[in-house]
Amino acid sequence: MFSILVAAGWPVVPLLLCSVIATALVIERFISLKSSKVLPPQLLGEAIGVSQGSIPSPDVVAKLERNSALGEMLAAGFRAAQAGGPATADDLRAAMESTGRAIAHRLERYLPALATIASAAPLLGLLGTVIGMIEIFGSQAPGAGGGGNPAQLAHGISIALYNTAFGLVVAVPTLIFWRYFRTRVDGYLLHMELAGDRFAEHLSRIRPGAGSAP
Template identity: 55%
Template sequence: MLHMVEAAGWPIWPLILCSIVALAVIFERLASLRRARILPPKLLDEALNVSAKQLPAPDVIDKLERNSPLGAVLASGFRSVARPHASAVGLQEDLENAGRHQVYRLQKYLNALATVASAAPLLGLLGTVVGMIEIFGSQSTAGTDPTVLAHGISVALYNTALGLIVAVPSLIFYRYFRSRVDDYTVELEQAARRLDTHLQSYLPRR
């Protein structure tokens, strides 16, 4: 690895930085976007059962909010109907706002991963251009300098290869994470609708 870095020259350092960022984001998102952490099984059913006859106590709602993104959406609905002047419109708005906030949190760092996927091939191309410049610089009236020629070829090839090695997994994981976030978004919306229907009985009759 050290030999490759030395052979690739200075253009490889931005690519190494990109690879570190991509790996950090991938491992962080793999841990954060686990289904059990986002949508705990049976949490919605338990919340509906607990609130079948009366609203949960404030401390229970606070605990629910800290449980997971789904819990935070459900807690926003309970808090909305507990207000003195609760309304169906207000309940819907509170659920939508809580859902948008949680989706925004689920998308955390994904733009950074997309940026790495887009920038890595360009940085690899930059290394290729630098290598080509060195190759042309090896030509002189006295002949070709083999050392400079070999170094220029190394710079061009190593940077191109590493750029693709960083970009392809980054793009694959970005698409994978976006797909998971989209699936979670739909399920959060469905849970919010079920809670909205369930809490209508707690709203004052007009």
């Protein structure tokens, strides 16, 4: 493999850099998009359970906010309900949606970079191949001392095509992971939106002026 990369020449360097960056981003996204960090399955039920009749204490709300992305959104709903005066479901939903937009931006972090690498890698590979072909045919031109050896020409073309192959090797897995993470984020956002609607309806039924739980 190392000999192939050396033979491909300097155009393969940007592709190597893209592969390293893509690998790092994929690992980071796998860690950051764990269900336990974004959408714990029992959290909504627990938040509804501790707020039957009154809003929990600020300490409980702060702990909920640190729990996960969903917890951060539910905490925004608690704070909107604590702000004073009766709050409608639409008011509470709007408060959670504002926090939800910031969460969505955070969940989508680095996905554009993965998409860019998936799109650019084949083009970088093609560029390397074109540069290699130019150098090969230039060396085979009359008076260039290349001798017009067909075997040497074929070998040079095969080396030039390494760049295209390596570009595809980088692009295809990156595209697959980008599509996977994109779908996963969309699923998270849909479930969070549904959870926000349910939580807003729950909070709007809490009696106005209810004090914080001790």
